[in-house]
Amino acid sequence: MGTVTLGHYLVLSGLLFAIGLAGVIIRRDLLIMYMCLEIMLNAANLSLVAFSRFSQQIRGQVLVFFVITVAAVEVAVGLALLVSLYRMKRTTKAEEITALKF
Amino acid sequence: MEGFLFWFLAFGLLSSAVAVIVNRSPVASALGLVTMILALAGLFGLLGAYFLAAVQVWVYAGAVMVLFLFIIMLLDLKAEEVTPLRPLGVGAGLLTIVLLGIGFWRAIPASAWETSGAGAGEASDAASIGHLLFSAYVLPFEGVGLLLLIAMIGVIVLSKSDV
Structure with a gap:
């Protein structure tokens, strides 16, 4: 299997970020787009923890702790927005919500 | 292992x-x-x-x-439901993937492939993280607490049916 280096973790994190970005672009449902945003946040967390491990500094983990907290806040507010949007428009499809479009 | x-x-x-x-x-x-x-x-x-x-x-x-x-x-x-693919969209998506891949690849320093494993550095247990949170990072920690409070109030306001 070989030794696992920092590069392995960084490539893994990049691939995970790319999958999340692809999801935000491909999917049309706002809720699934939210899930893909979470995937991208988690990818960034993975690279932060890997850097923290391989540079022997615990401060990276403190940053990840803050990122996880802010992500939880973001999900709560985002899903509340989604519910009130659904109440108004009866849909969660991104292409049917065009109130701010030219 | x-x-x-x-x-x-x-x-x-x-x-x-x-x-x-x-x-x-x-x-x-x-x-x-x-x-x-x-x-x-x-x-x-x-x-x-x-x-x-x-x-x-x-x-x-x-x-x-x-x-x-x-x-x-x-x-x-x-x-x-399934929607048909548009050629322009597929092309733009592939271009994005290639550019993103090049960007990520260039961002990884060559030394990353040599730093293997894990010597014993600072202990990373909950106690030392907690100590950092309440000493060097106490201001951001309080800020995050305030953010959680704001989010809670915001969610309650958003969920009220007569807004």
Whole structure:
């Protein structure tokens, strides 16, 4: 299997970020787009923890702790927005919500 | 052993992330997200960040996923219908992937492939993280607490039906 280096973790994190970005672009449902945003946040967390491990500094983990907290806040507010949007428009499809479009 | 665990968890991580975006049913996507979060918690544990692995399971697999499943149930979301691909969209997507890949690849320094494993550095248990949180990072910590309060009030205001 070989030794696992920092590069392995960084490539893994990049691939995970790319999958999340692809999801935000491909999917049309706002809720699934939210899930893909979470995937991208988690990818960034993975690279932060890997850097923290391989540079022997615990401060990276403190940053990840803050990122996880802010992500939880973001999900709560985002899903509340989604519910009130659904109440108004009866849909969660991104292409049917065009109130701010030219 | 560490190598085997890494490849096993990495495979689980990427395949469940792909499952999130290819499944048309929202509940199946949510279950893929749970698997991805658990695999990532395993990777955190492999990296020696045991506290973050526990927080990942509590906050994401616990709170956030319950929220997602609750919203799926509340809004009664149906599976997404198939829409035909547009050639322009496919081309732009492939171009994005190639450019992003080049950018990520160039961002990884060559020395990253030599820093293997893990000597004993600072202890990364919950006690030392907590000590940092309440000494050097006490202001951001309070700020995050305030942010949680604002979010709570905001969610209550948004959910009131007569706004």
